[in-house]
Amino acid sequence: MTTRIRRLVGVSVFAVLGILAWPAPAARAQGAGVVNCDKCHGNRDFIERRRDRRRADTLMYVPRAILEQTAHRTLACAQCHENYDDGYPHDVRARVVPCQSCHEQAGIDWTASVHRENAATKGDAPQCTGCHGVHRIYPSTDRRSPTHPLNVAETCGRCHADERIVGTYFATADKATASTAVAKYFQTVHGHALTNAGLTVSATCNDCHRAHKVLPSDSAASSISRDSIPATCGRCHEGIVEVYDRSSHGQALLSGDTTVSGHRGPVCVDCHSGHGIVRADEPSWHADAVEECGTCHEALYDTYFETYHGKVTRLGSALAASCADCHTAHEMRSVGDTLSSVHRRNVLATCQTCHENAGAGFTQYQPHADPKDREKNPQLWFTWLFMSSLLIGVLGFFAIHTSLWLIRLSIDYRRARRDGGPPHGHASPEDAS
Secondary structure, X not given: OHHXXXXXXXXXXXXXXHHHHOOOHXXXXXXXXXXXXXXXXXXXXXXXXXXXXXXXXXXXXXXXXHHOOOOOXXXXXXXXXXOHHHOOOOOOOOEEOOHHHOOHHHHHHHHOOHHHHHHHHOOOOOOHHHHXXXXXXOOOOOOOOOXXXXXXHHHHHHHHOOHHHHHHHOOOHHHHHXXXXXXXXXXXXXXXXXXXXXXXXXXXXXXXXXXXXXXXXOOOOOOOOOOOHHHXXXXXXXXXXXXXXXXXXXXXXXXXXXXXXXXXXXXXXXXXXXXXXXXXXXXXXXXXXXXXXXXXXXXXXXXXXXXXXXXXXXXXXXXXXXXXXXXXXXXXXXXXXXXXXXXXXXXXXXXXXXXXXXXXXXXXXXXXXOOOOXXXXXXXXXXXXXXXXXXXXXXXXXXXXXXXXXHHHHHHHXXXXXXXXXXXXXXXXXXXX
């Protein structure tokens, strides 16, 4: 009897100890030791026997030492791979938890983006892992991260510089800018600052297009829609956008005013372009800036090239004054505004930035006067009419005179040939002797 009691007590003790040592269901669900993921996924030989080498290197071979360096270092495997820790082989109910279960706002933004639609219907748009990686997910401040400023353009270029993607979505004329966006970016002032100087504060793709809520420019909610451009550029160029907002251009955009030719107030990309931004001190910029202004101010563009400044600029010189030299680059105002650089109170100082010895009489010159506009410029119009009439009259007179002279010479030549004598005004050889 004593032996049976001893055996019963022993079995009971072991049973109690076994129950106490067995992990609770909640603990098992969180990967509290039921399956040691690193035992298999940290063993390259084990993985390679079940997967090809490429997948083993990129997806399945995930030693804990790698995860400890990532942004997810504090997470247990089962927090992303639900039910995978119930045992091996893994439960058929096992699934990967969506990233937006933690990154809620990023998920909302991506769902509203142009990428989500293509990912759902065609499967060729990036999802979370396409940009951030699968297991080696580093913070964007880490140089190894695909979303680090020095790597963003290359990451976006995996699709936007892919000939198949470009040929499918950006082949039409209205998408020409998008088809060369990545290649052109590296030639811009932003691209040079980033790649040549290593300035990680320089703008990259996601600074303008946003990281997750990427929308086309014709969407009102897009960060690159026309009305949103000043605010987008102003995130970096804060001082410039403040000046722009109080300029005639900024006020015209705000009020919806248009030029006489129907153009709305210009925004940053109208003058600097979206993906072809160059330094303002480059020679090409000087001439190109005049062309950009001329797309809205057609009449002023024509009169500018009638001036010495315009003619020299057209010949390729970067020394003569262009639009921004007189009207300023960003704080251009109407001529009647007392704060304008071309207001009558300020125009002399503006001219003196190039012509140091200019006096008050110097400012009487009208750089955009149209000689064909009689109402605004009557004196110039009469001068233009007189000089044009004189020129036409003189040329016309001598054209008639020359024509009549040629006719006479022709008649004299024919008479001479008929009579056997020399043409009128020419001596015969006998007369000469």
